[in-house]
Amino acid sequence: MISNTLHADIDNWTLTTPAARSTRGVVASQHRVAARAGAAQLDAGGNAIDAIVATAYALNAVEPWMCGLGGAGFMVIWLAKEKRAVALDFQGTLPGGIRLEDYPVDPERPRTPMGFPGVIDNANIEGYRSITVPGAVAGLDHALSRFGSRSRREVMTPAIQLAERGLFVDWFTSLQIGVCARTLARDPVSAAIYLPGGHPATPESRLKIPRLAETLDDIAEGGAESFYRGALAEKIVADLQAGGSRISCDDFAAYEVFEYAPMAAEHRGYTLYTPGEVSGGLRQREMLAHTLKAMPTPPETPTAESWLAYAEALEACWRQHKIRNGVLAPTDGHTDGHTDGENGACTSSMSSVDAEGNMVALTYTLLNRFGSGVTLPSTGMLMNDSVSYFDPRPGYPTTMAGGKRINSSNMCPTVAVKADEARFSVGASGGNLIMPAVTQVAALMMDFDMSVETAVHHPRLDASFRGSIRVDPRFDPATLSRLGERFALEIAQQTVFPKLYACVSAVARDPLSGECTGLNDPTQPVGGGAAPAPFEIESLGDAGPVVRP
Template identity: 25%
Template sequence: MRNFERPGRSAAYGTRGMAATSAPLATLAAIDTLRAGGNAADAAVVASAVLCVVEPAMTGVGGDCFALVGTPDGKVSGLNASGRSGLAADSEWLKASGLAEIAIRSIHAITVPGAIDGWAELLRKFGTMDLAEALKPAIRMAEEGVPVTPRVAWDWPEDTPFLEADAGGRVHCLKDGRTPKVGEIMHYPALARSMRLIGKEGRDAFYKGAIAEDIVATVRAKGSLLTMDDFAAHQSTWVKPISTEFMGHEVLEIPPSGQGLTALIAMNIVSQIGLRRHAPDSVERHHIEIEAMKIAWELRNRHIADPDFHEVPVDELLSAKTAQRLAAMIDMNRALDIDTAMRNSDTIYLSVVDEKRLAVSFINSVYDGFGSCVVTPKTGIALQNRGACFVTDPGHPNCIGPRKRPLHTIIPAMVKKDGLVDMSYGVMGGDYQPMGHLTVAVNRYVYGMDPQEAIDWARYFPKAGKVQVESTVPEHVKDGLMAKGHALVAPPWPLGGGQAIAIDRENGVLVGGSDPRKDGFALGY
């Protein structure tokens, strides 16, 4: 239990329903949906659409989404609603382009946005609403305006120069041509019109109608390969989750092209070594997690790609034999010399559980801040730059190719116990996400923390040959890690942001947590 004399927040408790998001208005919209008779799938789409308005740098209808949906009987379905590259992105084009990489702001980093089709699929299979109803709160907020909250205002200036350089960005994503300040009201009339059209005509308005025409015309004028046919061909994919056993629980993730496999590999390594003999704030605990994640990262970058083009050896990578071999690489006295290249990204994650215990673990992203910072002039949509996760080595499974999904960083998670959903959770933050999934799982299932405590925990992250440690990591841990050879640096911003809802079946209670690194909260009723 937390010390009530120190700053912090208690976990949220409720019995009938709960939502946890990174923005207050989104959490309230989800709860309003549940209280009005909607279910968790409805509330997740409602909240995601609202987040496109209140956290526009992090997410948008021009991005992708993934979801894990757990039904009351314990069956979990996965949704991969990520977009693909253009059909013309073939080997001949790549060779002729001379590209050494798909740069973060390259026009070729823009892939077909998958979010809208994902929302429609989630509602079709599990919801009770249609898109028109689910988008109403977001449309109203986009028209009437929303205040800029503190974390949103803190993130915005980094992207302002890129928005200033784009005609649509200047009009739709700045206030009088400048970065908005905390508390100022932002309006998004063009986005509201686009959402209203999607509500009226369905997902085809985005992929076959006027919105697709505006997107394609905008990006092709800048050299993109995307066509109307690429948009018309897009569809989401329902997938079977992958999983591993961790501390008597089954942890589930979306399979490749998502990077959830990375978190499961790290959990398997940690399970081989064991943490219970080490205190939660011990040097040993931190060292083991950091080393496990370094190893998992190397395997991620080597193997994860679009399974339609490359068979990822999931079973082999999650086998006990592999876990034993990888765990043996960890020296408790010395840091491994592994330097893994990573990029940053911006994302929202949310979780909703309803009265019937339908649970939705949901994540939506435009990848970098405001995605590509290319914003459609008529429809006001910031387009993602997820294609920057491709590589350009023709021999690599994640090389860009025709209508191919890139390795994807956004990963929802879900945990089962005795065949039923025990927790719906996720930690946003691009490449940090598998580390966040590992740390929260360790906090919850090794050390018995409630969801809020597990999320609040000070964070650490191996990146580019160094270990980023938040300022709240204890000094004795920092000293101990440096003594083992870890080079420590301060992260440029807080590491990730997460939400979690645990289902306490014994007491019939939902227990939620939401990250203090963001503006939102968990709320139950």
């Protein structure tokens, strides 16, 4: 049955987005300028790893609210010559000196995006005590040094140039700032940058993030060693401790990247590689297994029964996930009703492929939009709020503990391989929405032989064992009716904000023609794919006055 209607038919346009195509490789990102920074590495002779690292660093300057130096995440790499996949875990870690008493539960506050209790003063999602040791720089530096082909300086030059130029404010940027204005106002540095005059920055201006370009330049020179054990580490930790964080220099020095063989899931002749049980990968594997059992031989095109199989599979894997995380009892046959963190508010995902067939999926995040809301004064780094990944109550699998690493995430960067050739890479942003969106796009390509462009544009549903499922009204009436027989439905249009079906980035490569295709979700007005071309900062335009804190 239809239980309620949200955002149904409120925008009177059809959202589509163009795909980038090239036999020399492509990059897809939530910001097309960052994708161009990555594609420039391909144009200069670099590989897919060079491209993804350049894209990730460039996002610090053009999409700082989603990810950056103060964040953490996962990467999956397909190495074409070696015919093997590699996963990198560069998730954040809690301070060694963290104390549960710093996070007293407040039953009046809403749950965190991960479903854990809120605490007094939002200390686990806002401000200095919500910050974990960030893994992003370690992860990007590890990927580049192990599998890239260009120097750190070459790969990071576009990001440095963009940071020196400043963040160009369009209407979408103003929206991101406005949504988080209250959190940003709590931190004087962030408020000075993003709320000039006490109000969200207006379109046609440019925001200069103080010392961000210098910090990126320092990383280009000294890499992860300086960031975690050198002069940069000292500056970062001094700022953190001055703001009340318990993170120490020892915590930074102890940080390490985990490189390992990724989790594999077999589906209709494909092998899908993900970062495994600490990511959304286990739920993806479980969802595909349920789908295969319910739909052993798919029809030529998706039917109402196909979508019922997808919805039931998502419900089943999410129920198991909530049991594993301790937010649902094994004997509980109903949802916990949790719906927080489901508006696509966080994270950035990007994918790349080169002419040799190397392929990468990278997802990294500050967790919430603008993370903790804290910008460190000495480095210009916007910091995560990943303490909210942990339970503030004792005795649970994800309970806070000194030095503990994030061990449960929705991020699900995926590389799909068939006959020893990487065929497509897909990832998404959007909290609880990520795994359902990524897995549906992948399933449509594998079950129905859709192109990546068709699959990304296809209507999606969202299900996470919460008492109802959300469906796009673009589904045909027969599908809506069949789903309504089994579930309470929320009919919700796909919109720019809130993003109710995640924000997908994907690339694909045809092994016969060598043509590569890349695109970002049609709901992301600043996203896009990019084909190899030189990166020219002058061509980006420079409209509007510079707003300096």
